[in-house]
Amino acid sequence: MAKESHDLELLKSKGFLAQRQDDHFSMRLHTAAGNVSADHLRAMADAAEKFGDGYVHVTSRQGFEIPFVHLGDTEQASEYMTDVGIGPGASGKKVRAVVACQGNRVCKRGLIDCQDVCEKIDAMYFADPVPYKFKIAVTGCPASCLKVQENDFGIMGTMEPQFLEDNCAMCGLCEEACKVDAITITEGNLYLNRDKCILCGDCISACRKDAMQVADEGFTIFIGGKVGKRPRIGNRVLKTVDEAVVFDALEKTLNYYRENAHEGERLGDVIDRCGLEHYGETIKYSLLK
Numbered sequence: 001m002a003k004e005s006h007d008l009e010l011l012k013s014k015g016f017l018a019q020r021q022d023d024h025f026s027m028r029l030h031t032a033a034g035n036v037s038a039d040h041l042r043a044m045a046d047a048a049e050k051f052g053d054g055y056v057h058v059t060s061r062q063g064f065e066i067p068f069v070h071l072g073d074t075e076q077a078s079e080y081m082t083d084v085g086i087g088p089g090a091s092g093k094k095v096r097a098v099v100a101c102q103g104n105r106v107c108k109r110g111l112i113d114c115q116d117v118c119e120k121i122d123a124m125y126f127a128d129p130v131p132y133k134f135k136i137a138v139t140g141c142p143a144s145c146l147k148v149q150e151n152d153f154g155i156m157g158t159m160e161p162q163f164l165e166d167n168c169a170m171c172g173l174c175e176e177a178c179k180v181d182a183i184t185i186t187e188g189n190l191y192l193n194r195d196k197c198i199l200c201g202d203c204i205s206a207c208r209k210d211a212m213q214v215a216d217e218g219f220t221i222f223i224g225g226k227v228g229k230r231p232r233i234g235n236r237v238l239k240t241v242d243e244a245v246v247f248d249a250l251e252k253t254l255n256y257y258r259e260n261a262h263e264g265e266r267l268g269d270v271i272d273r274c275g276l277e278h279y280g281e282t283i284k285y286s287l288l289k
């Protein structure tokens, strides 16, 4: 059976990515937040044996693909996955599956419920059309296990400290805990460098005298990150905002991207061409410098 281009596009829209081997496809499946139930895992394993080559590939974005599905089996494989409740994964000019770390549901360092935010975003935007690809990641703290700075829209849990000098015993535990040298103690004075601080909250956990307290906590947003042939680290644009702002900024960012992107441009390219100020003015947020 010959691969007509319109067939390839149609198959791609159903999650079947053409392989280098003629008439074979890798079936991409939709998952969000990197979680798959045991039932769905069993169904994927069954499908891999039934329609593929007996194995499941884990993608770089917490997704699953079943390679070596023959062209003649694609329809049946698609129906099989739909029947068990697993839809096709997105590729091409769409919002891709949203990825997340385990956040504060599981990880001791988690500052936000990444899974909750991720599931909500995925339900709202997964596979929506965009000028090119649009990747979203949610990570629970500045350790950034989910590499939010490499995504078009990255969300990070953060906690901002405030120093209460009167409680301080100058013990140095916070200085030791801070991995980015944002705290220095010299001659009985503690200096907290806000430009260096990455809002991890480690100094607050380390302090036994309540001299480092929580000034603010919430979501910090990065935009315009990507990897690939021309990598770009995302810009940190909003700091410790609440969830409502995250959703508002995401909606506005997607609209900005749709209205301003040239053919094939990622959001980071648009920002580089139009300027971060243009983005900030358009979405009506005052951005971090």
Ligand code: SF4
Binding pocket: 101, 102, 103, 104, 107, 108, 109, 110, 111, 139, 140, 141, 142, 143, 144, 145, 146
């Ligand atoms: S980013 Fe933070 S919360 Fe998420 S897994 Fe890594 S250490 Fe844990």
Ligand code: SF4
Binding pocket: 159, 160, 161, 177, 178, 179, 180, 181, 182, 183, 192, 196, 197, 198, 199, 200, 201, 202, 203, 204
């Ligand atoms: S919040 Fe983190 S980065 Fe900022 S001063 Fe405290 S330990 Fe350092």
Ligand code: SF4
Binding pocket: 167, 168, 169, 170, 171, 172, 173, 174, 175, 190, 206, 207, 208, 209, 210, 211, 212
């Ligand atoms: S850990 Fe607390 S008490 Fe010790 S130097 Fe830091 S702020 Fe002061």
